[in-house]
Structure formats: C-alpha cells, structure tokens
Amino acid sequence: MGGLSLTGPSPRVKCSLPGCKRLFQTAAAMEDHRWASHNLPIGGKASCGFPGCNAWFDTKEQLKQHGEDMHPEAPKPWVCQECGDLYRTEAGLDSHCVVMHSVSRIPSTKRHEIETAFLRAWAKTETAPRRVHEVLAISTSQLAQTLHNDYAEQVRKQAGGSHQDVRCLQDGNVRIRFHGSGMKCSLGLHGNTSLCPEPDCGVCGILRSGFRSKKIRTDAFQRFGTGFYLTSASGKANDYAWADDHTMGRHGLRAMLVCQVVAGRVYRTVNNEPLLMRPPDQYDSVVGEVGPVLNYDEIVVYNKRAILPLYLVIYSA
Ligand SMILES: [Zn+2]
Ligand SMILES: [Zn+2]
Ligand SMILES: [Zn+2]
Ligand SMILES: [Zn+2]
Known part of the structure; x- marks a missing residue:
C-alpha cells in the first residue's frame, strides 16, 4: 500500500528575483508569484499563458485586451476587487491581495x-x-x-x-x-x-x-x-x-x-x-x-x- 502523500512533489522553481527565496512547482506558478508579489512580469514582459499561445506583453492592459480578443473561450481571470488587476489563478490573486492590499x-x-x-x-x-x-x-x-x-x-x-x-x-x-x-x-x-x-x-x-x-x-x-x-x-x-x-x-x-x-x-x-x-x-x-x-x-x-x-x-x- 502506498502512503498518502499530502505534500505532493517538492517545489523546484525558484523565484527569479534576486533575494526572494520562494519555490514553486511550475514556472507558471512562479511567474504568477513574481507578478503578484513583486509586480514584475518575466523579462519585463508578461506571457499570455493560454496553452499554445506564445504572445508576450509589456503591460497588464495589453494582456487583458489580448485575452478578450483572442481567447474569449478561456476561463475568466480572477479580478482584484481593490485595484482591478487580473490573475490567472485564485492563488495568484490571493497572493497579490496579501502583498498589495494588507x-x-x-x-x-x-x-x-x-x-x-x-x-x-x-x-x-x-x-x-x-x-x-x-x-x-x-x-x-x-x-x-x-x-x-x-x-x-x-x-x-x-x-x-x-x-x-x-x-x-x-x-x-x-x-x-x-x-x-x-x-x-x-x-x-x-x-x-x-x-x-x-x-x-x-x-x-x-x-x-x-x-x-x-x-x-x-x-x-x-x-x-x-x-x-x-x-x-x-x-x-x-x-x-x-x-x-x-x-x-x-x-x-x-x-x-x-x-x-x-x-x-x-x-x-x-x-x-x-x-x-x-x-x-x-x-x-x-x-x-x-x-x-x-x-x-x-x-x-x-x-x-x-x-x-x-x-x-x-x-x-
Ligand atoms: Zn519572489
Ligand atoms: Zn494568447
Ligand atoms: Zn489589487
Ligand atoms: Zn518588509
């Protein structure tokens, strides 16, 4: 009988911001954190993140517009009620709220x-x-x-x-x-x-x-x-x-x-x-x-x- 794992695989992707030691399961989760916690898209740009789409953007506004135009079928993003920022995951939004609105x-x-x-x-x-x-x-x-x-x-x-x-x-x-x-x-x-x-x-x-x-x-x-x-x-x-x-x-x-x-x-x-x-x-x-x-x-x-x-x-x- 295999034991029940409560922890899942150990996180391997380190936040790419020097000085931040947070670890994540996936590059996408790290990117969400990077944006939410440090307000920094990767390489100064934000990726669309929709499977199969390789578009990158300079601002959140461009990303939002792109999502509405190109991927209307994608699940609706999570919206911060405080400032209107958008997040792909609830965890990303939660992290943003703690960092930006505590x-x-x-x-x-x-x-x-x-x-x-x-x-x-x-x-x-x-x-x-x-x-x-x-x-x-x-x-x-x-x-x-x-x-x-x-x-x-x-x-x-x-x-x-x-x-x-x-x-x-x-x-x-x-x-x-x-x-x-x-x-x-x-x-x-x-x-x-x-x-x-x-x-x-x-x-x-x-x-x-x-x-x-x-x-x-x-x-x-x-x-x-x-x-x-x-x-x-x-x-x-x-x-x-x-x-x-x-x-x-x-x-x-x-x-x-x-x-x-x-x-x-x-x-x-x-x-x-x-x-x-x-x-x-x-x-x-x-x-x-x-x-x-x-x-x-x-x-x-x-x-x-x-x-x-x-x-x-x-x-x-
Ligand atoms: Zn970080
Ligand atoms: Zn896209
Ligand atoms: Zn906010
Ligand atoms: Zn501090």
Whole structure:
C-alpha cells in the first residue's frame, strides 16, 4: 500500500528575483508569484499563458485586451476587487491581495486618534517618541478574522466558573496592545504600501501570515515562556522594534503594530516563568505585572489566533 502523500512533489522553481527565496512547482506558478508579489512580469514582459499561445506583453492592459480578443473561450481571470488587476489563478490573486492590499491609508481623523493613543501610551520617561510619520490600517484575511473571532467565542464560553470575569463573558476580554518588531523594508515610507519578500522582515511576515510560532526565538530568554508578547506601553514595545539601516533605519524610523488581543482569563504574576509553553490551567493569557522584574507590563498569549493586528505605526524615537 502506498502512503498518502499530502505534500505532493517538492517545489523546484525558484523565484527569479534576486533575494526572494520562494519555490514553486511550475514556472507558471512562479511567474504568477513574481507578478503578484513583486509586480514584475518575466523579462519585463508578461506571457499570455493560454496553452499554445506564445504572445508576450509589456503591460497588464495589453494582456487583458489580448485575452478578450483572442481567447474569449478561456476561463475568466480572477479580478482584484481593490485595484482591478487580473490573475490567472485564485492563488495568484490571493497572493497579490496579501502583498498589495494588507495595509492602506486611513482618514486623518482616525489617524489622529491612533497617533494620540500611541503617544499617550509611551509611558517610558528615559526615551520619548519624536514623531509619528505614518499610520496605516491593516486588513487581515477573512480566514484570519474568522479564526480570531472563533477563538474569542471559545474563550468567552470557557469563562464563568469560579472566575466570573465580566469582560471575559462579554467579549473574551479584548484589549488593545502594542507589539514591536523588526523591519527590513520601507513599508509605510513615501506611500509604499506593498509588503516586501524579505523572509527576515518581521513586520511584513506578521502582515503576510500572522504571528508565527516558528519565529519565536527559543534560544533567547523568554520571561514568560514561548508565547507572543505585547504590552500596554508603546515605549516598551519600542525596545523590540528595529529597522534595517538601508531602509527605514536610515531615516531613523521604526514600525510598531497596534493589535487587538483576546486576553481571556488572565494569570497575573510578578515573577519570571520562562518554562511556560501555554497559559496555566484555567487561564488564557499571562500578564507580567510591574514589580521586581518588570518596569512595564507585558501580556503573553500562546495561541496566535488571540491576536489581530489593527494598525501599523511608523514613527521616529
Ligand atoms: Zn519572489
Ligand atoms: Zn494568447
Ligand atoms: Zn489589487
Ligand atoms: Zn518588509
């Protein structure tokens, strides 16, 4: 009996853009990615892609016109509802949406509200944020939102018992918290709203695929174990934000995520508990309170679904 293969053949075609390490099953899939992720048709030109047709084009408009004229029988392309771009596959469109439409500008009143909250929450007296350069809204995929809402609902249902936490019963105890991360590109700078392909860009990684357990540094000291750390003090989250010297860092800028966190039933402690892999029984999160080991609070959740990133703040500090 042959085993059931869930993975299929291993991908062999590497993205031809230097620096991008993505691998694909076929040249066509790579080309779709190249276009969707980097906005670059192969060799500066886009191929028709219809079986047996060897036409190449300089622009997407020409390609679209060609498809309508020459291959009316071809399956209809996938259209981005945001910008009208066309894709041959749903995967190509999905990838495009993540890269090009994960962050967007927001109305100035909303921007002002987030900026004020960010500055007020700084809390640190040793350093001060100089200026908020940009605030972008984050759109999460429908799937990520559903998983987050389901998680909140599950936490809400488990509340009650001896805890009887009102906030838990209401909405799963939702809090707004800050998370600082590394940045290797210029997202948010000069109107740039497309994610970079750099695997070490923490911010783009989170926007692309959410918080990732793989990215947790198990070699480094983790005060409350292997989880995702956020804080109510933007000035503390700033300690974990950094930017590449070649991009944002050159302008003295960094990026911070403003996130919605389902805290659920909170286990409060003032001591280090570095061996935790999950919250203690009957709890959903760990909060390190200000005390002998901490100057600013930290909240740790161990399930990435507990976090929904809402805004990206680009600032100088
Ligand atoms: Zn690529
Ligand atoms: Zn054609
Ligand atoms: Zn689009
Ligand atoms: Zn990036």
